Amino acid sequence: MRSLRFDGWIAGIGTTSGVRVVLGHWPRSPWGPFSDVMVEEADGHRLLLAPTGETADFVAGTYVFDEVRVVPVEVRVADRRHWTVTAPPIHLRFGTGRRNLPGLALRAVPGRLATRPGWIALWDRPARLLLGARTHGSARAGRHQWYGARDLHPVVSATATCKGESLGALAPVEPPVRFGTGSTPRPPCLVRITTTVAVQQDRSTTGAAS
Template sequence: MNSTARHRFDGYILGVGTPCGRRFVVGCWQRSPFGAFADIMVAHPDGARELIAPNEEIGAYVCETYQFDQVTLSDVHVARTSSKWVIATDRSRLSATFGRRRLLGYPLRLVRGPLIHPVTARLSNPLARRLVEGVQTHGSAGHGAHEYYVAQDLRRVATLSGSWEGEPIGVLAPVTPAPQFGFSSTPQIPSLTRVTTFIDRPGA
């Protein structure tokens, strides 16, 4: 009988777009099998998908779950307050401020304690697909693995500024088209999601 290992990640996902078509999905994980870390998934205007990861171990792990054309190793620093994030790497600097809670964020704040469980993600998946275009809460993570997203809050991103490789990124824009990193996408409306992710992997 094959064994299955369950890995849990607690933190936040920030999804933003830019006028040129570059889209950023920043994961800031406070608890994970690797400790606290942050990474960035970048969908470039030409369709190329890049992962910026803090080390080879995390880069390899993420690439087993999501699809990328390039992996770049770089420290990812996230300075967080309740109203603003500043994200810095060797090639980029992003500053995002947050607005009011999105309407869906209010019921999500009731998801606490035993409700933070893969069963919640599985049961809520049909509703999530209807309410937020492109978003799924349960699906295949490849190689026989399954991934579950349990969201606990959802806020709007109010502003975005910064640079990519020395060039200004412009103002905030929708996260379109969908980045296509995996089976689910970040919301099209730029958002900050508090989330717990579970990944079940066979034979681990």
């Protein structure tokens, strides 16, 4: 196995229309900076929006989707708390609030410890009970993922549209999204995270045999 590391943020947002959106924003990754958007519609249709064929292949080879589109994905951040995401047909704006108790607890953990697989595995059960998310687990193509959360801010406001139509008000991420292991907590939030993906040596990063 070899490990690929992605360092950045994951935001999970629910809407009253039933559409749930998960943003992955990765300033540091094996492919350089990129962002991707996962969307699960109210009827369960799972859509991936990724900026390049290479990143789309990797994400789709790790998680499960019904449809994959390669589109421009643009993320702008103002004052660290106001995010704007454009990934046609999705347009999303959201704002974060002050760090809450889970965020304070995560910030207290030294960064090098927070990204170690043993430490991450230790917190899997508490994360499931408290937040409705997992910290590690198996993925497609024989891969395994570890989510090393390092900070958390609640999302306190959001507006989202699809093809120009409003998706409704901010809501919990319910029912849970079905892209794969972990994904996002139930309460809308922005998580500072380092994700490590263990990939089998005899497979390409897209999940196909090399």
